Amino acid sequence: MGSDGAEPGSVRPGGRTARVRTAVLRAAGDALAERGFAHLDLADIARRAEVGKTTVYRRWGTATGLVADLLADMAEQSLPRTETGSLLGDLRANARLVQRTLADPRQGALFKAVIAAATCEAKTAEALHHFYDVRVTEWAPCVQQAIDRGEVPEGTDTHEVIRAVSAPLYYRLLTSGGPLDEDAADQAAAAAATAAAAGAYLRGKELG
């Protein structure tokens, strides 16, 4: 495997099979970020990863299968949450992590590509939903801690509060445009924290 197949720091232990997966998924991420999903081609990925074409076809089968495995890997590598001692601080740390990811040229383009792929492939959509489930489940305990501290009412849907932090940032990325900067992240965090404290995310609440 060549030196440009995978950066040295990204090679995880586990022998040849793991190294091949790392190199292929890194190449798939690069290709998606550069050219989007429509142009994803397994032979090109094998070439970029310096891995035999047969290995790639045998192991991943189709471009859709490869994207699903990339999303599974991204879910496994999801960063642990930060604990700051307040709901606003925790949600802001989460918002800034999402913002930095989406504003990064490679990562932003990669997310756009997999989300676009998921609009037309059920298997990719499933893998994408799983990725967000893992991410949201990692961060939801900060809302439970806020409930325990009395900052947020009992019965709040902790997962929905975390989704509310990400939603305005993805909305800018995918639909409305607009800057993906720290102000956008802080505003998303503040809005979610304020609404959560006021009971807007109570499960099954009828407002009116």
Place this chain on the structure above:
Amino acid sequence: MGSDGAEPGSVRPGGRTARVRTAVLRAAGDALAERGFAHLDLADIARRAEVGKTTVYRRWGTATGLVADLLADMAEQSLPRTETGSLLGDLRANARLVQRTLADPRQGALFKAVIAAATCEAKTAEALHHFYDVRVTEWAPCVQQAIDRGEVPEGTDTHEVIRAVSAPLYYRLLTSGGPLDEDAADQAAAAAATAAAAGAYLRGKELG
């Protein structure tokens, strides 16, 4: 032009040119909803619209140009806002309109397709941003009215409040999955109204 080229009610005045545009844009919307952007083909659109292929090529040039014109037409046809007398009521009316649109099989698939197309085509992204600008500008006055009534602080970014209502619904459509039902709409409206009233959307606010 055959009777299935455009529904009678959707034929706008303006003679043959306008009728051709209506039929072609309707066919483009149908094709996008059925098959996604990757398969959009001008010859197929001409056939569906029962319009000469040459007319379609001469007038729209490429699939990208056709999608941009479809988005321009969707912006022109954006529904006027509802006035209910309260910010929560107005935002809920907006949220339910977005939710019904995204939950509708044809419309939801059409939005997914144009958003996916916008991830890889700058011209489509520009047309998409314009569509959301028009929509947000139509609804933003309800936030200004809430400011005038003293429900929301002066200096609030009225456009951002409207975007905050849509964001969680698009997030479900495009990334996390989850039901696109009235509860989701009402929660999005309540969260945005609560956060706006608490000053979370003040322009340039530094929250700490």
